Amino acid sequence: MPFSPNHLAELNLLLQFPSMSTQEGIKVHAHRAAPETVEAAEALFTKGLISQKDGGYLTPLGCEAVEFTQKLQSMLAGG
DSSP states (O other), X not given: OOOOHHHHHHHHHHTTSOSSOTTOOEEOXXXXXXXXXXXXXXXXXXXXXXXXXXXXXXXXXXXXXXXXXXXXXXXXXTO
């Protein structure tokens, strides 16, 4: 099953979170962000990967997801 555009938006948003610290987060501004980014943040929140509907911090599950996403990105980039 291929990644849907929604899944790709979620993966791209996960990659924007700082991976070295759970004390740093991001904020998705609904009036400035692309609609797919806003939807991705809401989906990640619903799935329990981030702490707020508009970003916030990674949850423990979100930290794991970022780690896997970074590994996959590295593998696909050939490094």
